[in-house]
Amino acid sequence: MTASQTFADLKNKLAEATDLKGAMALLMWDQEVMMPTGGIRTRARQMSTLSGIQHDLFVQQCGTLIRSLRGREQELSEWEQINFQAIVREFDRMEKVPTALVMEMQHAAVGAQHAWEQARKAGDFAHFQPALEKLLQLKLQEADALGYEKNPYDAHLETFEPGATAARLTEFFALVRRELSPLLEAIRQAPQVDDTFLNQEVPVAAQLAFTEKVLARMGYSFEHGRQDVSTHPFTIGMGPEDVRVTTRAKLSDVTECLYSSIHEGGHALYEQGLPMEHYGLPAAENASIGIHESQSRVWENNVGRSLSFWEYWFEEFRELFPDKLKGKSAMDVFRAVNKVTPSLIRTAADELTYHFHIMLRFEIENSLLNGEVKVAELPEIWNAKVKQYLGLDVPNPLVGVLQDVHWSHGSFGYFPTYSLGSFYAAQFMHKATEALPTIQAQLRAGEMGDFRNWLKHNIHQKGRLQTPENLALSVSGEMLNVKYFIDYAKEKFGVVYGIKIG
Numbered sequence: 001m002t003a004s005q006t007f008a009d010l011k012n013k014l015a016e017a018t019d020l021k022g023a024m025a026l027l028m029w030d031q032e033v034m035m036p037t038g039g040i041r042t043r044a045r046q047m048s049t050l051s052g053i054q055h056d057l058f059v060q061q062c063g064t065l066i067r068s069l070r071g072r073e074q075e076l077s078e079w080e081q082i083n084f085q086a087i088v089r090e091f092d093r094m095e096k097v098p099t100a101l102v103m104e105m106q107h108a109a110v111g112a113q114h115a116w117e118q119a120r121k122a123g124d125f126a127h128f129q130p131a132l133e134k135l136l137q138l139k140l141q142e143a144d145a146l147g148y149e150k151n152p153y154d155a156h157l158e159t160f161e162p163g164a165t166a167a168r169l170t171e172f173f174a175l176v177r178r179e180l181s182p183l184l185e186a187i188r189q190a191p192q193v194d195d196t197f198l199n200q201e202v203p204v205a206a207q208l209a210f211t212e213k214v215l216a217r218m219g220y221s222f223e224h225g226r227q228d229v230s231t232h233p234f235t236i237g238m239g240p241e242d243v244r245v246t247t248r249a250k251l252s253d254v255t256e257c258l259y260s261s262i263h264e265g266g267h268a269l270y271e272q273g274l275p276m277e278h279y280g281l282p283a284a285e286n287a288s289i290g291i292h293e294s295q296s297r298v299w300e301n302n303v304g305r306s307l308s309f310w311e312y313w314f315e316e317f318r319e320l321f322p323d324k325l326k327g328k329s330a331m332d333v334f335r336a337v338n339k340v341t342p343s344l345i346r347t348a349a350d351e352l353t354y355h356f357h358i359m360l361r362f363e364i365e366n367s368l369l370n371g372e373v374k375v376a377e378l379p380e381i382w383n384a385k386v387k388q389y390l391g392l393d394v395p396n397p398l399v400g401v402l403q404d405v406h407w408s409h410g411s412f413g414y415f416p417t418y419s420l421g422s423f424y425a426a427q428f429m430h431k432a433t434e435a436l437p438t439i440q441a442q443l444r445a446g447e448m449g450d451f452r453n454w455l456k457h458n459i460h461q462k463g464r465l466q467t468p469e470n471l472a473l474s475v476s477g478e479m480l481n482v483k484y485f486i487d488y489a490k491e492k493f494g495v496v497y498g499i500k501i502g
Ligand code: CO
Pocket: 263, 267, 293, 296
């Protein structure tokens, strides 16, 4: 068999593995949106069975084909070679971690999640500490198995954000801290923005209908997706031709529903924009968690929280409210939805203080993996950093070190992808504006098609064939540069608060 024939077989097997992933995604969607609570035990069985089959398919059947192609790469076409390299990167990483360790980590994560819940109930970190210590030990073993140059944390970053390193993130965050701290301080001293006029009761059905109009304008295809309501909003793709979003609605806070929808809509456009013709190959997969998050955030923040956006949508938006937002303007809504308030909870943070939440988590994770701090010290370190970065006192661990579920899953290295998403979003927006100088005028007219197509052509269609930073290089001519985010933040919040920062 020629190398290209073997590669075609491999593509078919990978497509089957992707089919199984899609079927599991559908079960997950159902579990969050539709399933009666009594179905959970059977569902857990089904998920476990399918993931076992999927794992075997990849490791055994794909593994055999991958091994038989090794050493014959030069017989493949250039396109096949690029895909093959990406497949091998994933396969090698998986093979490096012994199955016994994988199982032990899964087991420990179940225990840690339970302990985290107990600790939350008791309001006491001590209940979580032993389980987290155990998990951390295993994660260090995993890092050793995966290999790294200098920092065990890098091995875990690679899982979510290929090519990212703690050293580079440290540079990014130092710059953000240096440049944005004075901005935050100036905001603190400026007259506060009024957002109370948005706290009126609006029927959920009307909120959902409004968000569906916005989603349709963004280019989200309802023929290949749907929107439902769930406790935590999410996007899930059963392949590019069926990508579903969920949102949540609060009766007296329309913006919750609107921005959840736009955020998930951005994720969904990425999934709908992946090239179906390469289904199963890395060419049809998303580049990284950080790039995925850039697509949700560019729509939510750079578009959805822009003045241009509100200049178009204001008239329709005001119709939702009992008092029709009498006396208010697009500018008032723009300022209200960009109000900056340092808070204790990451998920409730505004666009600016959000990154200080991530910064402190990144610093703690990095120190933990490097043995510079002990698990037992986390509450104290957490509280000190919140005081330093956000100026707030943490009254109890529920709104402090116990607020996020990530560490109980053993997901060290995930948090930075949220900030990377914003940083990439600003850089992409900057580049898109260069390529399409009329973007803001289009947004003011409610036209989003050109921007959407730019993202599709430059990012969605590129798949997972290069590292996120190399993708940024090919799209924008440079690796990730945080300057774009800093410039964007200074300009935008300067307008919102009527202040000028050099
Ligand atoms: Co997201």
